[in-house]
Amino acid sequence: MNVNDGVCNYEECCDGSDEWAKVGGTKCEDRCKDVGKEWRKQDEQRKRSLGAASxxxxxxxxxxxKLSKEVADRIETLQTLIQGDQLKIEGxxxxxxEVERQERGRVIKKPEKGGTLGVLVQLARDRIGELRDSVVELRRQRDLGRERVAELEAILSTFKEEYNPNFNDEGVKRAVRSWEDYAAKDKAEIDNPAYDRDLDEIAKPDGESGAIDWSEWERQEDSDVDVLYKFEAYLPPSFRDWLDKKLRNLRIILIENGILAPSRDSGESKDLENARSALKAAQDVIESNQKQLQEHREDLAxxxxxxxxxxxxxxxxxxKDSGEYTYELCWLTxxxxxxxxxxxxxxMGSFVSFDVITVDEELPPDGKGLGKGEKVALKYENGQHCWNGPNRSSMIILACAEKNELWRIVEEEKCVYRMEAGSPAVCGIDVSNDKQQTKDEL
Incomplete structure (x- = not known):
């Protein structure tokens, strides 16, 4: 403190006694009463703020x-779900x-009459028969429609010729005019002999004289498998099913022991595809649940x-607006x-850990400062690389405050930042001996 320099230093000597020699005629009045009053006012405000912060x-x-409890509950739920998923996957x-086992020994039965081509021929024959019947029915309905139209036209024509034009009935006159307009229109050709000949040809039944001779396609030589299943057709249904099961199991045993080659037909069956899809879906569910469980366990720890x-x-x-820049602090991110x-x-860095920093500063009148003692700090590291320097990092030193706010930002070294911030989260925290314990701030 400067004494007798002609300047009243009220911040350090409120009664003005630092200028007792009155150098240059300087006379400092006693302001301790006003300073004390202002200090008590600010102190009262700080106490209220600290109470609200606590x-x-x-x-x-x-x-x-509450959030920790939700995470713990979710962990229990996921553990139960995973246990159920594991049982489901085993099933x-x-x-x-079992489906794969059955597929390896799958025997494709031939139809009792003909082979695979015979089945296709029969399906095509039945389909063409249905279409032919539909054509015949449509033609019958068309002919009926033509007859009704001709009958109605004859009725209307007779009505026009025989009605009395002197009879003053507007409804009758409108009907006659409508008929005249209809009769004057160009009519599409109704009778087409060539089209009818085509329909006649289509409507003929198949056979030796028809469009297709199905008997040529149905003639096939019976294979050994066909003979086997023709013999099986004479057996009672219960014994036939029993024999089929025994033959299938025998084939599987021969395949599994390398005696017989597995079936190589047209790919996997629908049952096998469905079984694979169901297992894959269940595995995806349990994998997702296990991932969530691991994340929640790590979070809880x-x-x-x-x-x-x-x-x-x-x-x-x-x-915090700091002139050229705006600085943002996101808690623990x-x-x-x-x-x-x-x-x-x-x-400027990602959160890595908590720390304890010892500070020794004067607390400003508004209370927005660190003061003295050990304070909770947050370390943020591995930020964006600084040109010709290290990766950016930040140390956030916290003091008790009624609300979360950034107070000051200082670049202590190149791309190494120190931030001072207030938060109610550190109110009542005793960080002595590196232990964080709550206490009554007031």
């Missing part, structure tokens, strides 16, 4: 406890193995500060620097 911290701690794996209070703040952000002249965001 209440806010209790609310954050309660919210954090589906057994089903798939993370350090979120005393009482896990920062869990309630994670992801929330506060900003990242810090960023935003240029007001454009250019996007600069990552």
């Amino acid at each position: 209440k806010k911290r209790r609310e954050l701690a309660a919210e954090a406890e 589906l794996e057994s089903q798939l193995a 993370k350090d979120y500060g005393a009482d896990s209070v920062f869990r309630a703040l994670k992801g929330q952000c506060v900003e 990242k810090t960023t620097q935003k240029s007001k002249k454009g250019g996007g965001y600069t990552n």
Whole structure:
């Protein structure tokens, strides 16, 4: 402090006694009463703010406890779901193995008459028969329609010739005029002999004289398998099913022992595809649940500060306008620097851990400062690389405050930042001996 320099230093000597010699005629009046009054006023405001901050911290701690409980409940739910998924997968794996086993020994039965081509011929024959019947029916309905139209036209023509034009009936006159308009229109050709000849040809039944001789396509030589199943057709149904099962199992045994080659037909059956799809879907579900379970377990084991209070703040952000830049602090995620002249965001670090920092500063009158003692700090590292320097990093030192806010940002070294911030989350935290314990801030 400068004494007798002609300047009244009221911040350090409120009664003005630093200028007792009255150098240059300087006379400093006693302002201790006013200073004390202002200090008591600000002190009262700080106490009220600290009381509100302590209440806010209790609310954050309660919210954090609720969130932790939700994570723990979700872990229990996922564990139960995974147990059920595992049982389901075991059942589906057994089903798939059984279907695959049956597929390896699958024997394709030939029809009792003809082979595969014979089946296709019969299907085509039946389909063509249905279409031919439909054509015949449509032609019959067409002829009936023609007869009715001709009959109605004859009635209307007779009506026009025989009605009395002197009879004053507007309805009758309108009917006659409508008939005259209809009769004057060009009519499409109704009778077409060539078209009818084509219909006659289509309507003929198939056979030796018809369009297709199906007997040529149905003649096939019987294979050994056909003979086997023709013999089987004479057996009672129950014995036939029993024999079929025994033959299938015998084939499977021969395939599994390398005596007989497996069937190589037209790919997998629908049953096998469905079994594979059901197993794959169940495996995807359990994989997703296991991933969520691992993430929730890791989250529950993370350090979120005393009482896990920062869990309630994670992801929330506060900003500070600092002239050329706007700085953003997002709790337990990242810090960023935003240029007001454009250019996007600069990552100043991602959260890595909690720390304890010892500070020794005077607390400003408004209380927005660190003061003295050990303080909770948040370390943010591995930010965007600094040209000709390290990756950016930030150290956020916290003090108790009624609301979350950034106070000051200082670049202590190249691309190494120190931020001072206030938050109710650190109110009542005793960080001595590196232990975070809650206490009464007041």
